[in-house]
Amino acid sequence: MVLRTESGIWVAHFSHSRQSESYSKIRATTSCWMHEGACQRNEKGQCLISKRWSGQAQCSVSDQFVKATGRKLAFSRAVSTLPIQTRIRLWDSFLNQDSATKYIAQERLREALRKGLARAAHAR
Numbered sequence: 001m002v003l004r005t006e007s008g009i010w011v012a013h014f015s016h017s018r019q020s021e022s023y024s025k026i027r028a029t030t031s032c033w034m035h036e037g038a039c040q041r042n043e044k045g046q047c048l049i050s051k052r053w054s055g056q057a058q059c060s061v062s063d064q065f066v067k068a069t070g071r072k073l074a075f076s077r078a079v080s081t082l083p084i085q086t087r088i089r090l091w092d093s094f095l096n097q098d099s100a101t102k103y104i105a106q107e108r109l110r111e112a113l114r115k116g117l118a119r120a121a122h123a124r
């Protein structure tokens with residue numbers, strides 16, 4: 001995710017992983033790492049910039065994994081050591097990103113549909 005601020009661009013990389021502790025216990029982890037300026041990629045397309053600012057969010061085994069929530073939490077931890085003014089600009093850009101806000105809206109819609117479908121299935 002490219003974050004545009006008055007003082008230049010930042011890039012936030014996100015990754016999601018799932019570890020199973022047992023058959024029914026699966027923990028999802030969201031990782032975020034960020035850097036100032038554009039990515040420097042190798043021939044495989046991987047970003048080579050060191051992980052100076054990073055954060056992680058891990059679901060407890062009883063949590064339902066929601067990608068947008070994981071991203072928000074991991075992002076908040078990644079920016080937590082930055083100066084307050086920088087954090088404000090980054091949050092502003094993060095929350096105003098079309099993809100991010102659309103994503104959260106889509107997640108809410110999906111969740112509502114899932115609940116609606118479950119209810120409809122029970123009613124049958």
Ligand SMILES: [Zn+2]
Nearest residue numbers: 011039040047
């Ligand atoms: Zn990068």
